Amino acid sequence: MARNKHSKKNEAPHWPQWAPPPASPTGNQQQPEPQSSGIIGGxxxxxxxxxxxxxxxxxxxxFLAIQAIFIIWLVVGLTSAAQDFPECAGLTGDALDLCEAEExxxxxxxxxGASLIIILWAVTDIILGITYAIIRLARR
Incomplete structure (x- = not known):
């Protein structure tokens, strides 16, 4: 039998790490070696x-709690401003002018008041949005 001069006599065949060795004729397979992590030092x-x-x-x-607070504040502010004013129907002169001016x-x-609440709401949401963006960028 001709031998390659570079091969050793009792050396087992070298199989690539990505493929398991072929099954032996008796059906017993050899256990594959653990694969290295690819880091130097294996x-x-x-x-x-x-x-x-x-x-x-x-x-x-x-954020949702802040939204709920602003919604409640706006609803309470608008409903409390809806007061029942006395009827201006029977009034004349200065009393009529005063009643209409009051309404x-x-x-x-x-x-x-509602505009100030909405502006404050929008400014708060912008500040919270910027804060959220900064936190997300810091976690990357």
Missing amino acids: GPIPPTTPPPKKRRRIFMWF AGAGIGTTI
Whole structure:
């Protein structure tokens, strides 16, 4: 039998790490060697870690609580401004003018108050959005 001058007499055949060795004729397979992690120095691949715990989403609940507070504040503000004014139907002269001015002033005040609540709401949401973006970028 001709032998290659570079092969050794009792050396087992070298199989690539990605393929298991072929089955022996008796049916007993050899156990494959643990694969290396590809890092210099080799070693077995560490066992997989359990999946991370589900995040509680504290920021989302805080954001929703702020939204609920603003909605309640706006609804309470609008309903408390809807007062029953005395009928202006039987009034004349200065009394009639005063009654109509009171109704107009209440409507204007309600509009200004509701507008301030909505503006404050929008500014708060913008600040919370910027804060959320900064937190997300810091975690990357």
